[in-house]
Amino acid sequence: MDGHLSARLGTVRCSNHRGQRPEYFCCGQLICSLCQVGHSNHKSLCTIETKRNDIQESVPYFLTKLGEVRANTDRQISNYESMLERNSREQTNNKKNIHKRIQGVIDYLKKIESSLKEDCQKRHEKVSEILNKIIDECKTTLIEVQQIKTCCERIPSFNSALETVRVGVRVNQQMGELDSKDNHQPQPQIPEFISPHNLPGNGLLRKIIGTMNDGLDMDSDWTTDENEKFEIKEKFEWKQKRIGISPLGRDRAWLYPMDTGGNIFLISHKRGLVKEIKNEKHRKIEKIYTTNRMNAWVTDIEKCSIKVLRETGELQHRFHVAPFHPFGICPTKSGEEVWICLADKSSFIPELKGRTMVAKMTTFGEKVCEIESPGGKTHFTFPYRCTENINEDLIVVDRIKETKGQIFIFDKSCQPKCGYIGTSVDREFDPRDVCCNSKGIIIISDYSNHAIHILSPDGVLEKLLKMDAHGLFKPLSVATDASDKIWITFDDGNVTIIVNYVNCLEKKS
Template sequence: MHPRRSAQEVLLCDLCETLPLQSQCELCNINLCVNCVGKHLSDCSKRHNVVPFLQREATPNYPKCPKHTDKHCELHCEECGIPVCSTCISSGKHKGHDISDILENLSVKTESLQKDLEELETRMYPRYEKMASTVQTEKTELEMHYGKLTTAADQLGEVLHQEINVIVNRRKSDIQEMKNKHLSTLNKNIDEITQKITELKHVISDLKSILKSNDVFLTSTYKSRNSEYRTLPPRVRVTVPTFSAQKINKDQLNEMFGSLSPLSINTEHGDTMKSAEVVSPPPVKPLLDEPRLTATIDTGYSRLVSVSCLREDQVWTRGNNDSMKLLNLQSEQLTSIQTKSGDRPLDVAVTRDVDLLYTDYKNKTINLVKNKQIQTVITLQGWKPLNICSTASDDILVTMLSDDRKQSKVLRYSGFIETQTIQFDEQGRPLYSPGRFIIHFGGFLLNTKYISENKNLDICVADRSASAVVVVNQSGKLRFRYTGHPSNTKKSFDPVGITIDSQSNILTADYRNHCIHILDQDGQFRRYIHCDLSGPYGLCVDIRDNLFVAELNTAKVKIIHYL
């Protein structure tokens, strides 16, 4: 509850902060109780207009123009992102800029502030609190566990009496040292979390102050910091040592007394909270007995290869020309972006910051589209990029084909810096098929290797040339290959698009068999989705687990409800 509200939500005077407010000075935008009205009116340096609180008008607090002090800013320059007055506009300095009414901009910004505040208060802050509580509980359990280790050492020491006192003390010292390291690590971890919690409190307080102030300048210049806190601090994981005792042998007393397993301290990257993520774990969603088609988007391409959700009602698409289209559910084109090179993009993906990524096979580049401006962020040498995805931690995973088409691999980029290569299994054998380069359908590369990251951080690749879904863990070690369900006796398994839902199900498009395969995270087949699909190719799911299927043959996106 807000500190200035009681259980009955009583609003207090802004001056004394003790008595209920009854009036408001509309010119000063301040709430007053009965006792403070006279004190406020005694300030004769400026005009006042005190009215009963319930009769106040919602008068916007227009900021004064910093360049024309006799003017108030009632307009907003979209390009410069600042409030401006009529004189600023007539001066020509904002010629050609998009100008809007500042109250319209205020409404949009206020809505954004409210959403940020809600996310911070109801989603982020509770997650941080819960995380801090978990670490604190682990500290309590730590004492019990290490106490048991010490007791075990003492009991064995009593059996061996004075002959092993030196060894007992040595072991206890080792335990204490590990405990200190363990405790120190957890204390450092909880300090980091507590610091973030303190920062969140300040941000929340600042947002509340802005919303309460009705100050257009503060609201219109507000910059959201929510993205800084969506990724939780690193979470320390410590493998607690165990005590192993052996039979007593005086000749080998030191060796057989037992040993402590090494203290293992690993840091897990904090989970990233999406804007619509709730505090509690996602609910279990069973599969529907009969998946159903809920909508169809006509993209206008003659062939359709990729689809990527921007939000629930908007998708980016890539077809058989050099343009990438942003469409809504009514098949209306909202934006169209042409590639920088003029060549067809091979694949598209949406980043966590809702920017567009695309791969250009011919000029070996990965490109970022931000505010309709294209920036080449990665240029490859000796390799050509195939398919791409953006992960929950905002990394980029890209499948690649060597220039001689004899090798394939997966690269991970963090901040557009290469951080991981996945190419061979533990026996040195290639994980992915070599490049069988085939041109069909007016320039489409059939050796696709669509890629996605699962909730457990497995990396899933639909290797079309190998007719298999290849899944490796976060370290790049092979977990399993899925080569189709035995019930399919029609045409060979032809995996193309691949995506992951909130239940960690793996969904892959089977182009030749006109269906979708649903697997669990361990590669066990769950069911098919048919829904009269024709040549399903690219796949994606939105935050509500609606499945978007790009049909190559019809160039339509079909939206399917299956959970």
């Protein structure tokens, strides 16, 4: 190499001085000895031999660096290839995941489509049912209109007998006035769905109102003998008035202010406070009914909702019944449905017309059936409370006026079975609550008459408990516990527990 380089330098001449051979290196070029004078003060000035040695010494260093660059390049290429392979795998996996998710969305949309079709089918069937019902009602109305038309056509033929009828009415009124002076005995009021043609039998009449003259009247001496005896087990006064009660087990009960939005209390039979539940949202609770499973159904009349009260004190929303307001509530014997007294107004207003009914619903708010026009005639005036006995009969308290009401009893097929309007024809029956014990005995609180009515499971009056004889007035809420004791609350805040009220019934049976 040295010979080759020398040979090449031998043919090179200085670019500034013709014919001079270069002997030095400076400023990046070869120069001759004449040019060296002008570069003498340059630091880079050196002989060609010196420059050649420097280049030879730096070659290994550059070769090393070149090897490092090559190795680094190989590494980067390897990383790039690995990244390409990884990206390819991830792309494949992503395609599979995307396809799987798309398939999941498609399956979900198919389920929604199926659910919508099923829901539309159900709604279509419901609309068809409603339309058929409307058509049937229209047909009935047309028949009634035709009957009215026929009656109107016959009216002219009655004109000749009209005067005779008027004379008869006046005579009847005069005779009635004479009779009332001697012996005032008005006829009993009977629930409208029971036909007067069914009343001549003494058994049916007793089932409806009790036998007229068998000594069961409020003011008769019958109420002072063995049939009225009972035992007051506990009696205490609560700090609030107008409270409802719902026993929990054998020796505890829920106490709650009715329709005022106060707190709920769990008390013992000795008046001890077990638990207090804050009613922070001021729910206006109308009725609490405890089940055998120790949970309780609650009606919130202001929010048109049904709630469940756990034994732990937790109050959970279950479902709404809007536009109706719920009043009374009770579970069915199976526990799978509840009966609810519904009205389209949030409080009882005498003689105010509106829509009312008693509806059976599932525990999640789906309507199973409803009773709105018992016997196909007049609807309830105001269904206020309800309960179900061991025969699966439904007993409903229907308020007519502020101090007047009646009891309807329906069998398990929701057909009218019988009714009850109290013990005396000259005193208004004022039921406010109803319950049944484990033997099916029906227990009714009579607010204005300060009494508790005890009826057989078939609705026959068997016993009358006069609470005013014990200094207790205006019973409001009544309920039985697991041992069949009767818990009663009164308008002034008194709470009473009574026992031994069915001895006479047990002897009869």
